[in-house]
Amino acid sequence: MVGKVYLIGAGPGDPELLTLKAHRLLTTAEVVLYDRLVGQEIIDLIPETAEKMYVGKAKSMHSLPQDELNALIAAKAKENKIVVRLKGGDPFIFGRGGEELEELIQESVPFEVVPGVTAAAGCAAYAGIPLTHRDYAQSVRFLTGHLKDGTTDLPWEELVHPAQTLVIYMGLTGLEETSASLIKFGMSPTMPVAVVEKGTTKNQRVFTSTIGSVYELAVKNEVKSPALLIIGEVVSLQEKLEWYGKY
The missing domain is CATH 3.40.1010.10 (Tetrapyrrole methylase, N-terminal domain)
Incomplete structure (x- = not known):
């Protein structure tokens, strides 16, 4: 049987x-x-x-x-x-x-x-980051930082798009290359970025930075996997929404 x-x-x-x-x-x-x-x-x-x-x-x-x-x-x-x-x-x-x-x-x-709650939805919600927002982003794109062949060769030109939020699973993989490539293809170095480590758990840590500085921030704070990368103007709302969400 x-x-x-x-x-x-x-x-x-x-x-x-x-x-x-x-x-x-x-x-x-x-x-x-x-x-x-x-x-x-x-x-x-x-x-x-x-x-x-x-x-x-x-x-x-x-x-x-x-x-x-x-x-x-x-x-x-x-x-x-x-x-x-x-x-x-x-x-x-x-x-x-x-x-x-x-x-x-x-x-x-x-x-x-x-089905289960995917990391993008869960981690963003617990970090106080709306993945879409009428004033900032009308679309969201899920990506993985670790492709089948081990590279981070993503369609960079498609990713540099206004009013779009990027969520990169396994975001620490190739983070330095990801940051450099997005800037190379036109993303502003000051684009807000959040790194969510161990999202939704008691050990969650959230760090906000810019695409130009996020790699150094991750290294400085010894961010470990699992970590999710959220890139977009919506990240600018994180501090306000997370703080109010605790009360």
Whole structure:
């Protein structure tokens, strides 16, 4: 017999951002495979009776290659178990969820996707930064700072656009190159930027700067991953909105 796989987005860290469905499935799972971006408080919700498997990845340090992980998820389901594949954020936004589902389809394993709060929405909200605002930005673009081949070769000309907010996942990767490239293609060196480290968690830190100075700021403050980069005029609202949001 074959069980079922639930591909669940755990959100950016705060356990209260889990959806009701995600919480229900997680607390009744028989096998849970989770990555390094899942917050400890969420991991603590996994039942003691469940088999917990850490399959986390850091840049250039994969505990389990993706193809082997895909096969492992399918194999666990084929043991007639309810399997939860728990991912930080949302599984379909830079989470490689599509690759894992392709394997399940190939192996005829039933599955269901439970979306989660993506890091861009969660971290921006907790930092007091509206990603869109009628006076500052009418569009928002999600990017990853770490491409499949390890480069940061992004479509720079398209990114330097007025009234647009950029959100770069894994933003510390190639931060110096990202900053220099955006300026080279026309972005003002004074464009506001925020770096959100460990967003939505108790250890969240938010630093604001400009695109011309953000690399030095990150180095000075020893910012560590996971960190999200938010670039755009909306960042100028951060100090006011975050302060008032605490009261």
